[in-house]
Amino acid sequence: MENGDVDRTLSLLWRRTLGVPQGSRGPKQRFSVDEVIRAGIAVADEEGLPAFSMRKVADRLGLKLMSIYTYVPSRDELIGLMVDEVMGDPGLPPHEGGWRERLTVVARQMWDEFHRHPWLLQVEQARPWIGPNGSDRYEWQLAAIDGAGFTDLEMDQVITLISDFTAASARADVAARRTAEQSGISDAEWWAVNAPVLERLMPLDAYPISGRVGTVAGEEYNAVRDSERSFRFGLDRIFDGLDQLLGSRPQPPQA
Amino acid sequence: MENGDVDRTLSLLWRRTLGVPQGSRGPKQRFSVDEVIRAGIAVADEEGLPAFSMRKVADRLGLKLMSIYTYVPSRDELIGLMVDEVMGDPGLPPHEGGWRERLTVVARQMWDEFHRHPWLLQVEQARPWIGPNGSDRYEWQLAAIDGAGFTDLEMDQVITLISDFTAASARADVAARRTAEQSGISDAEWWAVNAPVLERLMPLDAYPISGRVGTVAGEEYNAVRDSERSFRFGLDRIFDGLDQLLGSRPQPPQA
DNA sequence: ACCAAATACCGTGAGGCATACGGAGTTAGG
DNA sequence: CCTAACTCCGTATGCCTCACGGTATTTGGT
Known part of the structure; x- marks a missing residue:
């Protein structure tokens, strides 16, 4: 795990406070990292983690397999992002009672x-x-x-x-x-x-x-x-x- | 999961009380189911379950990949047998105290x-x-x-x-x-x-x-x-x- | 207005996996 | 002594991740 990798992953995790570092040249991405993450969650919800594959995430978005890797460095990172994403879903209700x-x-x-x-x-x-x-x-x-x-x-x-x-x-x-x-x-x-x-x-x-x-x-x-x-x-x-x-x-x- | 599969798996698990149902014709197996299981445990101990593969079990015994399947019906069954096997290791000391x-x-x-x-x-x-x-x-x-x-x-x-x-x-x-x-x-x-x-x-x-x-x-x-x-x-x-x-x-x- | 850099997307292929199938060699019952 | 039954294994199928390089697209700089 290199230092740069740490930066890359943490940047993705904290992308909302940090902003997505879009280079300005070249074609725009057809989707956002969030859409990739949500597609990943959908696949995992439906088929479970063993059957979760990058190809299925790509299929769901209408992309080809290797394009996913321009959004996310690897399968493991994507899963890490999916984990943090679902932890945001339910919200954190104010505490009441004892x-x-x-x-x-x-x-x-x-x-x-x-x-x-x-x-x-x-x-x-x-x-x-x-x-x-x-x-x-x-x-x-x-x-x-x-x-x-x-x-x-x-x-x-x-x-x-x-x-x-x-x-x-x-x-x-x-x-x-x-x-x-x-x-x-x-x-x-x-x-x-x-x-x-x-x-x-x-x-x-x-x-x-x-x-x-x-x-x-x-x-x-x-x-x-x-x-x-x-x-x-x-x-x-x-x-x-x-x-x-x-x-x-x-x-x-x-x- | 068919009925016959249940029989097959349970027979393997309880092989000690049941005896291994060796057909008499044909060449004898070079190893025993126990040796295959122990080889599997060794591989899993050393490399973890994600890296556990039938090929590595075979290599460890000097067999070729597909021969393992004459001992054990599938990877999952082998793992099940490995689980029960290690549960026998530590013995069950008599209870003392409260x-x-x-x-x-x-x-x-x-x-x-x-x-x-x-x-x-x-x-x-x-x-x-x-x-x-x-x-x-x-x-x-x-x-x-x-x-x-x-x-x-x-x-x-x-x-x-x-x-x-x-x-x-x-x-x-x-x-x-x-x-x-x-x-x-x-x-x-x-x-x-x-x-x-x-x-x-x-x-x-x-x-x-x-x-x-x-x-x-x-x-x-x-x-x-x-x-x-x-x-x-x-x-x-x-x-x-x-x-x-x-x-x-x-x-x-x-x- | 145009060129070049940067970037997205994707085709191909390497290397891994489980396992289905069929063939070759070996053993023992009839 | 033949043949059924069995072990072992080569090959093929169909998955998987990911490296690499090619091509098309967009835009900043000139």
Whole structure:
């Protein structure tokens, strides 16, 4: 990663505050970087990241493959730009209520976003690019718990905790949905095919607890797993834990 | 996914209890499925999942590309087999102490495993294959909190919570390490290159909290982020939350 | 008014990937 | 001892990213 590359990428990310550095000579570009990014998002939304290709982005715009590279230096950069772009979509509503309510909003925003753009979960960021929308959001997330009584260090850790857990839950949920949809096989049908084979394979007495828990969970969920419910369960536990942490120290002036 | 495929894959996963169904005619295979799986794990350990290819597995064994397909039906199946294989490595030590200690061991085992085999985090399971080692581990994980006072439903949710959070934390940590190593650029150097550009781009007063928190975190961590520490912080909060849940109900006979 | 520099767009090709298919050689059951 | 069944592999198809160089277009400078 060269210094110039850093400049190039950051310039693209912050293009709105920086302006697009159009040279004046030569033909104008038929599209804008934003249109390329939006086309990329559309492709990724529809087909997922593994099937996301530069050719499809080009096709969608009516360009030929290699022209995309005049807008964006590489596939990875384009994906980085797409990530920051979608982070700007939902807006950052003003915080209301106590930190518990606020953190719920923070988590729910991420959860929804992962469901709107499941490919976000498949992005492997080499080094996280610091873009305007990501920065704004981080500031907004921190603001949700500012003054609640956490130390500065803890504030970062709390946001990390919520983000990490939400991402992992969403990952499980999205994976389950995608599989059900694209394979055309529901959980129930999948079990119908697998269960008899597994019953033959798995020594019955080797899994007493899994058997008990799995049966109860299956009946309760009407599915192998209810990710939404697990998400809420986890979030509630985490909030209780944070409560405990705050309760163990002198209260801040105003909650 | 046809019925026969299910059989084929499950047969491979449970090959130890089932025996490898060798037809008797024709030349014997030069290797075993296990050797292919181990070769695959070696490749993935060294190069990561994106660079993992059937050709490299073949090369490592001294076979030609297409011969691999006589052992294993496809790349995805091979990866599934690799996943269950590594889950058998660390063994399942007998549980000791209270549920807090036990869950710490459960989480730590996963954390370590994700660091030993970072490609586990990149695996996109379509439908999770139920293999022997995965099943054993799930049973062992449930056993860690059996009798602690959780309902059966909660037991599943607790293990999901710990697993999800651990995976997400490990993902962040592994990503940070990988980037630092393979780009040859340390966090400090990365900041040295990016900071001046960002200072020019980011309106200073737009990020008051991020600025304050980021500075404190940076000094405390000696890095942009200390994933290990965030992991422990999150785990402690989660345990406190679970404690709260258990405290709010009649105690079980024996803790 | 005209030329040359700068730029967008695109054709081609190199090198990578998974995997379908069919052929050649090998082994053992009948 | 023949032939079915099996392993191994060469080849081909159809994807992918991206480097490179060619051509057409636009405009600043003269």
